[in-house]
Structure formats: structure tokens, C-alpha cells
Amino acid sequence: MASIQDKLSKPWLLFPAVWGHHFAPTALKIYSSLFPSEHKWEPFKWKGLEFNNRLGWAGGFDKNADLLSVSQKMGLGFHEIGTITPLAQGPNEGKIIARNLAQLTLWNKMGFPNKGGAKIYKKLSSYQDIHIPVFVNIGKNRATPLDQALSDYLKMITLFEPRADVFVVNISSPNTQGLRQLQDKSHLAELAKNLRAATKKPILIKLSPDLSDTELYMALDQSLGNGADGFILTNTTLSRKDQGMWAKEGGLSGTAVKNLSKEMLKKTISVCKKNGSGPLIISVGGVLTEQDVFERLELGADLVQIYTAMVFNGPVFIKKVAQFHGSAQNEKHG
Numbered sequence: 001m002a003s004i005q006d007k008l009s010k011p012w013l014l015f016p017a018v019w020g021h022h023f024a025p026t027a028l029k030i031y032s033s034l035f036p037s038e039h040k041w042e043p044f045k046w047k048g049l050e051f052n053n054r055l056g057w058a059g060g061f062d063k064n065a066d067l068l069s070v071s072q073k074m075g076l077g078f079h080e081i082g083t084i085t086p087l088a089q090g091p092n093e094g095k096i097i098a099r100n101l102a103q104l105t106l107w108n109k110m111g112f113p114n115k116g117g118a119k120i121y122k123k124l125s126s127y128q129d130i131h132i133p134v135f136v137n138i139g140k141n142r143a144t145p146l147d148q149a150l151s152d153y154l155k156m157i158t159l160f161e162p163r164a165d166v167f168v169v170n171i172s173s174p175n176t177q178g179l180r181q182l183q184d185k186s187h188l189a190e191l192a193k194n195l196r197a198a199t200k201k202p203i204l205i206k207l208s209p210d211l212s213d214t215e216l217y218m219a220l221d222q223s224l225g226n227g228a229d230g231f232i233l234t235n236t237t238l239s240r241k242d243q244g245m246w247a248k249e250g251g252l253s254g255t256a257v258k259n260l261s262k263e264m265l266k267k268t269i270s271v272c273k274k275n276g277s278g279p280l281i282i283s284v285g286g287v288l289t290e291q292d293v294f295e296r297l298e299l300g301a302d303l304v305q306i307y308t309a310m311v312f313n314g315p316v317f318i319k320k321v322a323q324f325h326g327s328a329q330n331e332k333h334g
């Protein structure tokens, strides 16, 4: 159990998780204005895009493009918006988020609540002076049948083409019925091929941690064979190993997905990267400490993303990562 002291030092943990979800954007806007910072550790260049450092928020953290200038002010290296669907939609019915502080695990069943492509595109276009790369995470509407999913993804690519630096194709959320079937061989090949033909911008495929090895290698092969530029590994998990207290539906993040995500990273690196070159690989899932960030980079990830760490550690986590990098460098050279 987390101590009262622990909760008092992170007051948002005293309130229900869903409140935190609603109030976080305002709190982060205030925080970033009070404590702006720039963190230039391990700058990175990829396909003409310049990253000040290797850390960003994961998909779903800024669903409606409300926090672009906030993440830039807080010193993140890049920003992902979405998952965005063509039409606005609300969350799934019933409880949508819960947390277990002792296990550092979140459960969510959100199902892509977002303001819809047109509104979010307008919002994205309203930003001036954003100089960190912007990733646009796209999905299909809940009501769109699976055999028409391609059309939803294509609509989003066409709409966001002028403003996106990179597209993230989310086919791995467990909270939109049937979505994960898009990771099957024939669906994935068709999707990747058609999206490739629709944009010159880089395309990353976001995969599930619940794929078997055979499914993973097939997904990597089909994606790269049809023109994808990289992967985000991973989304939340449906597995309930040592975490039996949660409902069967809904995805787990944080500790519950940590090992799955790390193993998938290792397998992907071993087949996709040669001497550090190959598709872009972003590691996400259970990155909860500063050490975790650098472990993923040492394993071969190019970039790292966080969601659950923000909930349990708060915004100070970003600064701690930069400081940890600084002291590790000092130790190395001093």
C-alpha cells in the first residue's frame, strides 16, 4: 500500500483516477508555465526531424492536441497527439480508468474518446512556433465496421498530411472491438500498402504486447515489406499475470506491461536492426523510472515514451530523466 506521505507529495493521487484524467491538462499547463525547461540530452535526427532528446508522452496522453506547447515547454523531445478518429466520439460506457498505486499499474477502457479529426486538425493548425516533431496517432471510429477501417485511416492521413511530421497507426488498442484483428497478415498488408501510397510522411505501426512471437515477426515483416518506417512497442496488455484483480476487458499499463514490452523490444531489435540502423523503434510500456528510460535506449530503442509514469510520478519525472542522464555522463567522463 502507498503511504499517506506518498499520496500527499502527489496530491492528484488522493482523488479518483478519472478526476486526474480530466484535470491533468490544466495542471500541466500551469506547471509548464511556472517551470519551463529545455532538456537537450542525446539529441537525435531522423528523416530530417530534430529531437532535442529521446523522451515523449505516449499515445492517448494528449488525445485532442491540447498540450503541444506544454510538452515543448516541459522539455520533451517530441509530441504525439491522438488517437484521433474521423468522427468525434465519447468514451466507452461505464468505468474507464482505475489505478493501483502499490503495483504501479493503470487499467483503462477508454476506447479513443476524442473531438474528431476536423476539430483536432484545426487545433493543431492553431499552434505557432512548435519546433518539436509532431506525431499524429490515428484510429478508426468505434462504429466503423472492420472491413471499412482502411477508409477511416485514409481519411485521417489525408486530413493531417500538411501538419503531421509522422503518422502512428494504432491497430493495437484492446478497447475498440476487433481493432487488433488489423494486425493479422492480410489486414496489415492491405493497410500498410494503402497508407504508404497515401503519404510521403513516415508511418509507424503501434503493436500489441499480446502478440505471439509468430504474430510479431509476421507483423514486422508485413509492415516493413509494405513500406512502414518503424514501430511503437507497445500498447496496453489484456494479460492478467499477477494482476488478477482487474476486470477481464480493458488494457493494463505500467508494471503489468513492463516485461512484455521489454521482451518485444529485444525481439524486434534482434530482427530489425543491424549495427543500430534500421526502422525507427519507440519503446513504451512500463517505463516507470529514469533507469528504465536508459535501459530501453541501451536495448536499442531510438525513442522512449511514457504514460503511466506521468500518473504515478507527476511532471517532475521529465526533469529527473534529464538529470539522471547528466549525472551518468559526468560519471562516465569524470
Ligand SMILES: Cc1cc2nc3c(=O)[nH]c(=O)nc-3n(C[C@H](O)[C@H](O)[C@H](O)COP(=O)(O)O)c2cc1C
Pocket: 058, 059, 060, 061, 063, 082, 083, 097, 106, 107, 108, 110, 112, 137, 170, 173, 206, 234, 235, 236, 252, 253, 254, 255, 257, 284, 285, 286, 287, 305, 306, 307, 308, 309
Ligand atoms: C488512460 C490511457 C489511455 C490511452 N490511450 C491511448 C490512445 O488513445 N492511443 C494509443 O495509441 N495508446 C493509448 N494508450 C496506451 C499508451 O500509449 C501506452 O502504449 C501504454 O499505456 C503503455 O505505456 P505506459 O506503461 O508508460 O503507460 C493509453 C494508455 C492509458 C493508460
